[in-house]
Structure formats: structure tokens, C-alpha cells
Amino acid sequence: MLQAIGLTSSPRRNLPPLVDDLTFEVRPGCVTALLGEPGAGKTTTLRLMLELEPGRGVTYFRGRPLHRIPHPGREVGVLLGDVPGHPARTVRSQLRMLTAAVGVPASRADLLMEVVGIGGLRDQRLGSLSAGMERRVALAAALLADPCTLLLDEPGAGLPTRERTWLHGLLRGHASLGGAVLFTTDDAKEAARHADRVVSVAAGRLAADQDAADFARTRLRPRVAVRTPHAARLADVLGREARSAQRVVEIVEESGSRLSVYGSNCAEIGEAAFRHGVLVHQLADETGDAGAPAAPAPAALVPPVPQARTRGGATALPEARVEASVQARPATGSVVVHGAGLPAGAEAPAHGEPRPDLRTTSPAGAPSDPAGSATPAAPAGDFPAEPAAGPARAAAHAHAHDRADAHAHDRTGRPGSGVRRVGGPLWPLRYEARRMFGTATALLTCAVVAAASALISLVLARAGHTPQNRLLAAWPELFPLPPAALGAGLLGSLAFGEEYRYPALAADRGTVPRRMGLLAAKLGVCAALALVLGALAVAADVAVLRLVFGAGPLSAPTEWISPAASWAGLLVGCAWAGVLASGVFRAASAGVAAVLAVPVVVVPLVRKALEGPSAYPVAGIASRLRGLSRSPWPPEADRIVLGALRVMAQPVGTALVLSLMVLLCAYAFTGLRGRVRW
Structure with missing residues (x-):
């Protein structure tokens, strides 16, 4: 069960919070709709539940808040916005990367692609997908770990009717296995048709929490859509028959040839039109939104309402009732209410009030055309599992569903035969490796760095008077860093920067799980890539210099351990600085x-601090370090220790060490601050 208690967003300047003390629950085995107008706080509510937004309140997922769950991605499947992936990444690469993130086998990605009907798009780039296919990819990503809870923000927005029907059918299947599903929408008819329970919010506060049947009875009104070239004549006929039968019938002329009739049904209207010889082009049941009950406005603020037009001497509604009816429906046109035989002093029921002769449509009622034309009602359960599916695709789809059912686990918390988990310390490394090499960014950066380094080395060798170490590193005195160090810093910045730009791990707190395992994986992969980048740059410089100038600029080094350690430390330090800075400031540009x-900035400050003689010498530190060890050191260890200390004593090395310590403390502080819940 999902329980949201007292969700309140951070206050805004001179404005109330977007979400104010919102409390509701989502039961397992049910589909719940969070209904509200645009700007009512639905998306902010989901972000508060996922702890992506600062605020107060708590959300319990099966009795635990999200930051107390060891693997949030296995508990909650999230769909927020568009596909959270790099546009250059393929569908299969994106899903396989996420399988490593949530700790499930890579074959699960292929299975989910078949389930959601995108098996033929596995090699397509995410940036080239249509809106419907993007939604399918995002839904497959949410279902990868077979989570107990699904949180989806406007899953059917912008999709055609058949795509929305397929999507909600898949959500219904997830709920039938015991999962809890919560989706947001601003369409009352969609909420009543596809949800078991409807939570209505207005201005960030809870307006109603109802079963779908109660919601349809109180908020939706069945009507009959009629299209006829003789709209005025048919309205007169229906009015006369309503008075003779002493029934309340409301007729709305929405256009020159369209009528909406409330309080009647298709059979009665069709028989009346046949008896009086009125031609009818369309006759269909529809469901109209009665609108949210509005707060009573002061009398001075209520605009004047024209008198409702009546036909055949029928009783008109009072002005206040007519105003409510007209405002509740966006269609323009005249409102005609026919009634006879009402009790003395009684008024016709307004929108949203129970009517004794009305029948509530079932949640699986027919969808209506956005242009206003009605479509015939379709019985529940007749929706196709996949739009335009051929026999082969339908068979594969059914087979995939059978396999998915075989993998379905007991979502009540008991250990069962769920999706096989891939644990251990290697899953963050698999995720980071697939994320890094899923696009051409790393290879392109290596190629650019090698070319720039070789060109700078040629220029420095031709000018002369450049030490061999700087010549091989392609590091002129005027440059703050060599190309290889800049490339390593860029790749490190992208390690966290892309996570925030394309939040694929939305369920794992703050779009990026602040776990030491993932941080260590990013640091390890970036360090290895930085060393490869440095070796590639040096190899390219040596090859180009020997090709152009022969062995003239180069000579055999007498001491190579200290320069190599300095070079590796510089590259790894720049890569780690980019990783930590982008993780703290949540942007790749901040990492660079x-x-x-x-x-x-830091190196000049360190140089000023190290100026002047030291009061106490540090000679003999290698022997003192050897004395701390219980086992004897090999003879080469002294040289390695002295080389490392010499590197750290340089201004650049000291500045890098200080910067990394500050960034690591800042990263830990932001992670701890994100865990504090008021």
C-alpha cells in the first residue's frame, strides 16, 4: 500500500504552496487516478512522494519511506515527463543500461520491449521516436524491475484514443497482479473510465477521494449526443414530449446541427424523432464532465447572466442555476430545460447533483471525440492489446505476457518467484560502463584529445625550449591544463551531468542515488577512462614527433616513475573533480x-601558501613511514613513496588534493541534507 501523509511543498514568495497538506492512499490491486486541473499540483505531488522536491510530509511505500528502501528502483516504477534518456542512445541500449541500474538480467529489457510492443524499434535512437513510442519506452523502463508501485504523470497525454486504451489496459494488468498504480490526469472522463478510485485535488488540496462509481455519479452526467440538420425542430419535439411525460429533460444547442440531451436516452430520442419525421444523422451515448463544485462567489463578483431561452412555454431554470449549468460545460450554445409536473417550489437539478432518473456510465464507457463528435460505446474488455497488431506480433505479444506472468512475484511482501535479481558490487559498474559507452561521447572525446595533443606537441617541438615531460603531455606554459586533463574532466562532468539532464533514475532519490556504490563506480570508470585517455595522448604525441622530427626531440628518460605518477594523478584528479562537482551542483558545466x-584559482593560492622556507624539514619521511609498517618494504617502495610525495608537494598536486577533499565533503553534505525529512 502507498500512503501519502501531509504532503506540503515549499512555500513560494507571496504565493501559497503548490501542494498543501495533501493526504491520500493507493491500495494494492487498484488503479488510482490523481485528478486535477493544470496547475493543481499533481506533478509536484508525485515529486514530493519521490523526494525529488523539497517540502514536508512523508510517503510510505509498503510501510517504509523511499529513503529507507535499499533499492528504490525495484519498489517504485516512475514515468515523469518524456523518455529520460540521451537522444543519441538506442532503445535497447537505454533499457539494458537501466537493467544494470535496478539489478535485473539484461534479458529483461528484451522481454519488456516485446510486452510494450517496441521489439522492432530496439535499434532506433530515442530522439527519433514518436510521442506514442516514447511513452512505451518510458513504460518499459518503469516496469523493468517488476516494481510493486507505479507512479505515472499524465501517461496518456497527447496520445490517440487507442494508444491510451492500450496503455491503461497494461496498467490494469499490473494492478491485477497485486500492484498499486497511481496516474495523474486532468480529464475527468479518463479518470472515471480507467481508474478504480479517483483522488481529486484543487489548488494543491484534497477535494474528494471517491470510488470510480461515486465519482461518475457525482461529477459526470450521461447525455445523448444528437446531430441533425433540424436541431431546432427536434428540440421542440423533445420538449413537448418531456412536458407530456412530466419528466425533466435538459437540451443544450452546442452548434447549428448538434444537440446534447440530458435526462433521456437514445431509444426515447430515436423513437420521438421517428414519430415526428425528423432526420437524425448521429445518435450516441456520451459522458459529460459536470465540473468541480465551485466555491460560492460574492454577489458583487457574480456577472449578470442572460435569461435562459425556453421553448414551448417550458419552465426555465432560475438565473443562478442557468449560470452554473453554462459555466460547467465549455461548449457554447443555448440551454433549454423542459420540465413539467415538478413539485411546487422545486428546481431542476443542477450539474453535479444526483438525478433520480440518470444512469451512471461504467468506467469503461466510450471515449468521446475531442472535436465534440460522439463515438459508440465499446464494452469493457474489448480493447485491443496492441494497436494494429498482426498475427505474428499478437502471438509474440501473448508469449511475452505469458513469460511476464511466469516472472510475476508476490507483491504482498512474501518471498516468491519474482524477477531474478542480479546483486553484488558489480551492478553499479555495469550500469556506469553501459551509460558511458552507450553513446559516442567517450570515443569522440578521445579522438579530439589525441588530435589536439598531437598538434600542440608538434608546435612545441618546432618552437623548442620545452621540457620533454611537457612536450609529451602537450602542455604549454600558457595553458591551465593539457588537452588530456581537460578531456578527463569533461568525461567526469558528464558522469553526473547527464544523470540530471536525463533523469533515468528518478525513483532513486534526487534523480541520482546518493549511494557510495554508484559514486565509487563512477569514480572508478572515470579514472580508468582518464588513464586510457592519457596513455592515448602520450602515444599519439610520441608517434607524431617521431614521424615528423625523428628521434631529435625525444630521449630516453632517466627517471620515469615520478613523471608517470604525476601525469596519472593529474588526469585522475581532474576526472574525479568533474564527477564530484557535477554531482554537487547537478550540471555538467559546473563540473567543467x-x-x-x-x-x-586554487593553484595560485597554494603557491602563496607554500612560499618561504619551512621551519621543520620533512626529510626522512620515507624511513618513518617504513617504520609504521610491520612487514618490510621492497627497495622500490621508497622510490614510489618519494615520487608520490613529490607529486603532492607540487602546487598543482596540492591544489587537486584540496579541491577533491572539499568537493567530497560537499557531496556528502548534500546527500545527508537530502535525507532529512521534516
Whole structure:
């Protein structure tokens, strides 16, 4: 069960909070709709539930808040906005990357692609998909770990009727296995048709929490849509028959040839039209939204309402009732209410009030055309599982569903035969490796760095008077960093920057799970890639210099351990600075800025701090470190320790170490602050 208690967003300046003390629950085995007008706070509510938005309140997922769940991605499937993936990544690459993130086998991605009907699009780029296919990819990503709870923000927005029907059918199947489903919508008819329970919000506060049947009875009114070239004549006929039968019938002329009739049915209207020889082009049952009950406005603020037009001497509604009826329905036209034989002093029921002779449509009623034309009602359960599915695709779809049912686990919390989990410390490494190499960014960066480094080395060698270490690193005195260090910092910045730009891990707190496992994976992958990038740059420089100048600029080094350690430390430090800075400031540009700030800002400060002689010498530190160890060191260990200390004693090394310590503390602080719930 999902329980949201006292959700309140952070207050805005001179404005009330978007969500104010909202409390509701989503039961397992049910589909719940969060209904509200645009701007009512539906998306903010989901973000508060996922702890992506600062605020107060708590949400319990099967009795635990999200930050207390070890693997949130396995508990909650999320669909927020468009497909959260890099446009250059393929569908299969995106889903396989997410399987490593949630800890399920990679074959689960292929299974879900068949279930949602995108098996033929596995090699398509995410940026080239249509809106409907994007929604299917996002739904497959939400279902990868077979989560107990699904949170979906406007899943059917912008989709045609058949796509929406298919999507809600899949959500219904997830709920039938015991899962809890919550989706947001601003369409009351969609909520009544596809949900078991409707939670209505207005201005961020709870307006109603009802079963779908109660919601349809109180908020939706059945009507008959009639299209005829003789609309005025048919309205007169229906009015006379309503008076003779002493029934209340409301007729709305929405256009020159269209009528909406409330309080009657297709059979009665068709028989009346046949008896009086009125031609009818269309006759269909529809469901209209009665609108949310509005708060009573002061008398001075109520605009004047024209007198309702009546036909045949029929009794007109009082002005206040006519105003409510007209405002509740966006269609323009005249309102005609026919009634006879009403009790003395009685008024015709207004929109939203129970009517004794009305029948509520079932939640699986017929969808209406956005243009206003009605479509015939379809019985529940007759919706196709997949639009325009051929025999082969339908068979594959059914087979995939059978396999999915075989993998379905007991969502009540008991251990069962659920989706096989892939645990251990390697799953963050698999995720990060697939994320890094799922696009051409890493390979393109390596190629650009190698080309730029080789070109700068040629220029420095031709000019002369450049030390060999700087020549091989392609690092002029005027440059703050060599190309390889800048490339390593860029790749490190993208490690977290792309997570926030394309939030694929929305269920894992703050779009990125602040776990040491994932951070260590990012640091490890970026460090390895930085070392490869540095080796590639040096190899390209040596090859180009030997090709152009022969062995002239190069000579055999007498000491290579210290320069190699300095070079590796510089590259790894820049990569780690980019990772931590982008994780703290949630932007790749901030990571690159932090990398450039080390030589431009921090190094001059360190040089000023290290100026002047030291009061106490540090000679003999290697022997003192050897004394701390219980086992004897090999002879080469002293040289390695001295080389590392010499690197750290340099201004650039000291500046990198200080910057990394500050960024690591800032990252830990932001992670701890995000866990505090008021």
C-alpha cells in the first residue's frame, strides 16, 4: 500500500504552496487516478512522494519511506515527463543500461520491449521516436524491475484514443497482479473510465477521494449526443414530449446541427424523432464532465447572466442555476430545460447533483471525440492489446505476457518467484560502463584529445625550449591544463551531468542515488577512462614527433616513475573533480568549471601558501613511514613513496588534493541534507 501523509511543498514568495497538506492512499490491486486541473499540483505531488522536491510530509511505500528502501528502483516504477534518456542512445541500449541500474538480467529489457510492443524499434535512437513510442519506452523502463508501485504523470497525454486504451489496459494488468498504480490526469472522463478510485485535488488540496462509481455519479452526467440538420425542430419535439411525460429533460444547442440531451436516452430520442419525421444523422451515448463544485462567489463578483431561452412555454431554470449549468460545460450554445409536473417550489437539478432518473456510465464507457463528435460505446474488455497488431506480433505479444506472468512475484511482501535479481558490487559498474559507452561521447572525446595533443606537441617541438615531460603531455606554459586533463574532466562532468539532464533514475532519490556504490563506480570508470585517455595522448604525441622530427626531440628518460605518477594523478584528479562537482551542483558545466578552477584559482593560492622556507624539514619521511609498517618494504617502495610525495608537494598536486577533499565533503553534505525529512 502507498500512503501519502501531509504532503506540503515549499512555500513560494507571496504565493501559497503548490501542494498543501495533501493526504491520500493507493491500495494494492487498484488503479488510482490523481485528478486535477493544470496547475493543481499533481506533478509536484508525485515529486514530493519521490523526494525529488523539497517540502514536508512523508510517503510510505509498503510501510517504509523511499529513503529507507535499499533499492528504490525495484519498489517504485516512475514515468515523469518524456523518455529520460540521451537522444543519441538506442532503445535497447537505454533499457539494458537501466537493467544494470535496478539489478535485473539484461534479458529483461528484451522481454519488456516485446510486452510494450517496441521489439522492432530496439535499434532506433530515442530522439527519433514518436510521442506514442516514447511513452512505451518510458513504460518499459518503469516496469523493468517488476516494481510493486507505479507512479505515472499524465501517461496518456497527447496520445490517440487507442494508444491510451492500450496503455491503461497494461496498467490494469499490473494492478491485477497485486500492484498499486497511481496516474495523474486532468480529464475527468479518463479518470472515471480507467481508474478504480479517483483522488481529486484543487489548488494543491484534497477535494474528494471517491470510488470510480461515486465519482461518475457525482461529477459526470450521461447525455445523448444528437446531430441533425433540424436541431431546432427536434428540440421542440423533445420538449413537448418531456412536458407530456412530466419528466425533466435538459437540451443544450452546442452548434447549428448538434444537440446534447440530458435526462433521456437514445431509444426515447430515436423513437420521438421517428414519430415526428425528423432526420437524425448521429445518435450516441456520451459522458459529460459536470465540473468541480465551485466555491460560492460574492454577489458583487457574480456577472449578470442572460435569461435562459425556453421553448414551448417550458419552465426555465432560475438565473443562478442557468449560470452554473453554462459555466460547467465549455461548449457554447443555448440551454433549454423542459420540465413539467415538478413539485411546487422545486428546481431542476443542477450539474453535479444526483438525478433520480440518470444512469451512471461504467468506467469503461466510450471515449468521446475531442472535436465534440460522439463515438459508440465499446464494452469493457474489448480493447485491443496492441494497436494494429498482426498475427505474428499478437502471438509474440501473448508469449511475452505469458513469460511476464511466469516472472510475476508476490507483491504482498512474501518471498516468491519474482524477477531474478542480479546483486553484488558489480551492478553499479555495469550500469556506469553501459551509460558511458552507450553513446559516442567517450570515443569522440578521445579522438579530439589525441588530435589536439598531437598538434600542440608538434608546435612545441618546432618552437623548442620545452621540457620533454611537457612536450609529451602537450602542455604549454600558457595553458591551465593539457588537452588530456581537460578531456578527463569533461568525461567526469558528464558522469553526473547527464544523470540530471536525463533523469533515468528518478525513483532513486534526487534523480541520482546518493549511494557510495554508484559514486565509487563512477569514480572508478572515470579514472580508468582518464588513464586510457592519457596513455592515448602520450602515444599519439610520441608517434607524431617521431614521424615528423625523428628521434631529435625525444630521449630516453632517466627517471620515469615520478613523471608517470604525476601525469596519472593529474588526469585522475581532474576526472574525479568533474564527477564530484557535477554531482554537487547537478550540471555538467559546473563540473567543467570546477576542473578549470583548480589551476586558475586554487593553484595560485597554494603557491602563496607554500612560499618561504619551512621551519621543520620533512626529510626522512620515507624511513618513518617504513617504520609504521610491520612487514618490510621492497627497495622500490621508497622510490614510489618519494615520487608520490613529490607529486603532492607540487602546487598543482596540492591544489587537486584540496579541491577533491572539499568537493567530497560537499557531496556528502548534500546527500545527508537530502535525507532529512521534516
